[in-house]
Amino acid sequence: MYRVTKSISFCYGHRLLDYDGKCRHLHGHNARAIITLEGETLDEQGMLYDFNEIRGLVKDWIDAELDHNMLLHRDDPILPALREAGERVYVVDWNPTAENIARMIFEHIAAAGYPVKDVTLWETETCYASYSSR
Template sequence: MFRVTEEVRFCYGHRLLDYEGPCARIHGHNARVEIELSSPTLDRKGFVADFFDIEKAGKDWILAQFDHRLILREDDPVIPFLKQAGEAFVTLPVNPSAENFAKLIFDHLRGHGVPVTAVSFYETDTAVATYDER
């Protein structure tokens, strides 16, 4: 099996609702995302996939959506205050956890025809969540 991985790094802020602990407060991370594609064969160019295509569908979208953004669950009670202050933020229907980020990115790539097999979302250098098709 051949496997290729494209890496994306970005900064974001978030907080987790329904959670007791420090991550219930707004805070930030330097995230690293690994997008993995696998294939038993290579195409005529000798590729599993062109890294440029992975970057266009994955990295460009991730950076446009999440880089240097505050990511909140859509029912976060701080949202009205952010709106009133004119602050930018992004909402998700789920908590912005590493697990949910991994699945969200996986689903986006699959929806755009990228034959992704796994997405690993590193919230920190030592904390990683992976979503794959297994």
């Protein structure tokens, strides 16, 4: 198997509902998504996928949907105030944990037809979560 990996950095804010730690408060992260694609064959250039192609697929979507955005659960009571203030919010049906954000990025790539093996989301310099196909 061949594998290629692309790293994409972005910033986002969130908070976790029904959580008893510091993450119950609104806060932000400088995140890094590590995306790995896997396949058995290379193209005529000798590549599994061009890194620029991966960047275009993932970075453009992350920039539009996640970067400098508040990721919040649909039941978060702060949503009406943020919307009224014209703030960017990305509403999800689950707590926006690093695990769930990694899964969301994975599913975006898979839905586009790419053979994504795993996505790791570094939430801080010392903490990360991953989601994989196996």
